Amino acid sequence: MTKYVINKAFSSSVQRTDRVLEVGEAFGIGLSDRQFVIYDNLEIEVRPGDVVYITGQSGSGKSLLLRELQAAMKADGLNVRNIDEVELKEEPLVDQVGTNMTEALQTLSKAGINDAYLVIRTPSELSDGQRYRLRLAKLIESNAEVWVADEFGAVLDRVTAKVVAFNMQKLARQLGKTLIVATTHTDLDEELGPNLVITKRFHDRVDIRASESDAGLCPICGEEKQ
Ligand SMILES: Nc1ncnc2c1ncn2[C@@H]1O[C@H](COP(=O)(O)OP(=O)(O)OP(=O)(O)O)[C@@H](O)[C@H]1O
Numbered sequence: 314m315t316k317y318v319i320n321k322a323f324s325s326s327v328q329r330t331d332r333v334l335e336v337g338e339a340f341g342i343g344l345s346d347r348q349f350v351i352y353d354n355l356e357i358e359v360r361p362g363d364v365v366y367i368t369g370q371s372g373s374g375k376s377l378l379l380r381e382l383q384a385a386m387k388a389d390g391l392n393v394r395n396i397d398e399v400e401l402k403e404e405p406l407v408d409q410v411g412t413n414m415t416e417a418l419q420t421l422s423k424a425g426i427n428d429a430y431l432v433i434r435t436p437s438e439l440s441d442g443q444r445y446r447l448r449l450a451k452l453i454e455s456n457a458e459v460w461v462a463d464e465f466g467a468v469l470d471r472v473t474a475k476v477v478a479f480n481m482q483k484l485a486r487q488l489g490k491t492l493i494v495a496t497t498h499t500d501l502d503e504e505l506g507p508n509l510v511i512t513k514r515f516h517d518r519v520d521i522r523a524s525e526s527d528a529g530l531c532p533i534c535g536e537e538k539q
Pocket residue numbers: 323324351369370371372373374375376377378497
């Protein structure tokens with residue numbers, strides 16, 4: 314178990330253009346510089362193999378937390394891979410993962426791509442949601458110890474998002490990977506069975522709920538982690 318301490322604040326200084334000054338006057342808001350704090354000594358304890366589910370309203374600070382946590386984990390010597398860094402090649406999907414066709418189909422399927430017509434196409438021919446799932450497939454294949462996914466399932470229909478969430482957590486737990494996802498959607502709790510739920514509220518308010526389930530077991534399927 315490693316404890317990470319997160320601090321993040323911004324200065325609220327604004328560019329004083331004529332229109333900005335007008336807005337300040339019209340709405341009676343002060344434009345003087347001040348600090349606004351998003352995370353104030355937030356302590357997060359993560360065990361290897363945990364599933365961490367970060368939620369909260371748009372603009373509340375989910376991406377910042379993900380970035381800070383990722384940086385802290387990297388500084389701690391962990392191999393962290395972020396879905397945003399996954400590069401896609403302009404070649405058929407079936408050629409981008411696995412060492413052969415069968416392995417490629419298995420990996421793509423785990424990430425929610427099951428259609429034979431789809432796996433023979435290239436990334437530029439895919440929808441945003443399909444491309445997101447291809448990135449997940451490549452994330453699964455990386456040898457990273459920590460998988461990080463912002464906007465997790467945000468571009469997917471909710472049924473697909475739930476299937477992908479279930480598969481990702483199951484796989485992460487089987488392989489002993491730490492999975493950290495952030496999304497404004499709060500409907501993936503059951504599928505992810507998270508060990509830690511972090512709900513970011515506005516200002517520096519954060520709710521943290523840790524699951525009491527056995528760290529060695531997947532709380533959904535009951536299977537042992539490897
Ligand atoms: N460089 C910056 N300077 C000032 N404020 C910033 C900066 N980066 C982010 N913020 C502010 O920090 C807050 C949190 O941003 P963040 O991107 O983490 O939100 P989020 O919860 O991920 O939102 P979304 O769900 O819309 O992606 C926002 O209010 C944003 O305006």
